[in-house]
Amino acid sequence: MNLLDVLIQHSPPLIVAVPLLGAFLTPLVGRINEKVRNIFALVMISITGFFIALLASDVFTNGPRVYVFGAQNLTLPVVRVLFEVDSLSIFMAIVTFILAFVALVYSWSFMKENDGLDKYYTLVLLVVASTLGMELTGDIFNFFVFLEISCISSCALIAFWVHKGESLEAAFKYIVISSIGALFVLFAVGIFYAQYNALNIATLANVIQFTFLDKVALVLLVVVLGMKAGLVPMHMWLPDSYGEAPPSVTIVIIGATQASLYGVFRMCFTLYSGAFQNITISESTIGLIIIMLALLTILIGVLMALIQTDFRRLIGFVAVAEIGYIFLTIGVGLVTLHDPDMIEVGKTAMQGGIFHIINDCLDVGLLFLVAGAIYYATRETSLNEMSGLARNMRCTTIFFLIGLLAVSGIPPMNGFASKLLIYQSTYQLNPIISIIAILASIMLLAIFVKVFYSAFLGPKISKFENVKEVSKSMLIGMGVVSCIIIIFGLFPNIVIHYLVEPAVNALLNNAQYISVVLGGV
Amino acid sequence: MSEMSKIVRTISNVIFPLITIFGLYVIAHGHLTPGGGFQGGAVVASGCIMLLAAYGSAWAFERIKEKRLTAFESLGAVWFIGVAFLGLFVGGIFFANFLVGLKLFDNFTLFGNIPVVGSTLADINTGGVLPLMNFAVGLKVIAGLFAVVLVMAYASSLKEWKK
Amino acid sequence: MLSLESLLETLKTGSGFWNPVVWVVAIAIIFLLVYILRGFGKKDYKKETGQTQAFLSGNPEYEKKELMHVKGSNVYWGFTETLKSVYDVLKKMHNGNASDYVLWFLIIMAVVFIFVGLI
């Protein structure tokens, strides 16, 4: 057994433990020097990325991996705390890592003038650790614990600018709704434990029936995780908190939101898949409800974004609309996957949805970074006040254009590839769904044309005479995201073939997920 | 918060050591009886908060720096996760209980005894790494809870000073 | 593993396909054509005269730049005015009250529960 094997074997806990250790060491390191602390946080995230890459190379070739805490082998798998990593989990971990790395690079100079930065870096690393934990865990109670940690730490991050009343208000709304939601998740965990005496997802998926209590738990889980992801009409906290958090961490909070989305995928397609295969009617029901809510999400998100005047709040509503596309694919998958004739449609939809997760993170994240850059340069967030910024901030304008084209799904950007998969699959289910989706996509373009016209073009106002281009670390952060967007846009086939398809196959291959845990007994 | 009457101060002076000892007992016996780091830490922290309430916040700000508490809190967390990492390096698996049955010197075991079955006097020297983790959690909870209340007292006393 | 052929492969989307590289090449060719066509244009216009001024339906250009600024909330005025009834409902929905957020959450949970439990 060489060193590489040992590292791969131990990387699932280390992926979560390294940022956690970094989070707790940051206040101690911060006593030395500010620069040392920033470098320390970056190094910790990079080590995490190294482990993620190692684990990804293994999981994509050899299938799911299990790590049991505190035990050498897999005895008593029902009560042990374990991490189970399959291709979907590691895909989400890669997304989270990219977002966290960009956020830390970006905040180097963005947050320079704030004080209390020790706590800031601690919280960012905590959010990253808990998000990764949600994605890698194979235990439903552990999932709840990480959900709560991410909720608490991202709430504290949203309220980081304490001198602004609005950010406190947004944080309070966020913590009220998400702590209530998390308590309902705990209730669902209790229901599972009462019925099956087990807590890990694989064991539960093996034995689950579709009893009345299971239906209750399904509704609780789907609604709560949908709320945490921003499903209309439970989305109101999302533009508030995205709009008021410091823009450098909004991109991390987007990652935490996508982890809830991962939870919906995991619960619907792994935990309940055995139950769904027997009873088709209920499966279609919850699938249809999710499709309805997703269409509502897309429409309302777009309509509300059109009338916003605050730049960051506008992007928050756009993020809501983008989440709708992913929920659409979940619904289409639930409706079609049990039907042998339609299974290809469902697979295409799932590919589109999972590809859209990473695209959504990158595109919306890039737009938030641009909004942050404008705020940094002008101290202005209202679109009514901005004008003619393209003259002084050339690089930022180019990044904004890339983000605009990507979000609204204009070829050849990455947003188009995933949206094309979604349109194609939903058209085969029902043409009206795809028509609404395309219409909303056009309106997204219209929204950002408005932003581009009013903020970047227009006459040069005397107030913005001395606006300068933002500093290098922010440009590097935006540049990294833009490069990934362009590469994903030019070669979508590579991404689908090497990242997305294994994730979809792992999600649909439920027997493998179960047998990795239970087969070893 | 302002200072309370002399009766309250005297009584809290008397009770404070008892509360602290009880809390430390709960922390130290966490691996044997119901309780543990969080519960014991909460008891000790509530003792400290009682002193804060009796003597007023101005008295506390002179003596206790919030930054020092934060450092203790980080220390507790680092200790906890450090023990988990030690499990990886010594025991070969994350969170492994590597201390059980581990002979350090001649015949000395640190928390490594195998407990006797039956209703006997409790042997604290059991449990492997669990007591160590309990101490870490206890430290973190004492510092964290007290820091929370201290900061809240500070924030609410700001308004009093304005008047 | 990664070869040139795999980079140029076409993405199959069930019933369609998508190849961005071909698209980019097409865009490049179109830009080249446009550039060549632009070369045929007249080059003898004079700067700083009426030939380069903006045409605002015959109105004079304002001296003060701030007055020329179209504010963000005015850009889609016609659209929002037409859909006023929809927007009134939407604005009433987003009233910013934390209790109502929780209420919406409970309503949706009840609705989904009724659908899943009864049907």
Next chain:
Amino acid sequence: MIYNIPFIAVVVMIFIGLYAVVFRRNLIKMVIGITIIECGVNLFLITLGYREGGVAPIYTSLPKGTRYPSEMVLPVPQALTLTSIVIGVAVLALMLSLVMHIYKHYGTLDVRKIRRLKE
């Protein structure tokens, strides 16, 4: 029937908490409501682990003649509850400090007046 009383209490507590969150205007009362919901869920978990006549799940000091594990209460729900309580303390502290700051900025604790973020 007697063993269903805790479950009825759970439902009652959750609904009381939700009532407080949705219909009370004072932020502090909303926070109390959330805590009541949390207590209800914790009671639910503890009730799941209860066995009639069970003893505390400590292996080394079982009373003579008890058969384990069939005569011990379940330890896992208790561990879950403890974790949930710890998280609850953190959430409570965070919410209360947010309420304090909000009062400083808005000068009120009425949830209907704390809505600068709307539409």
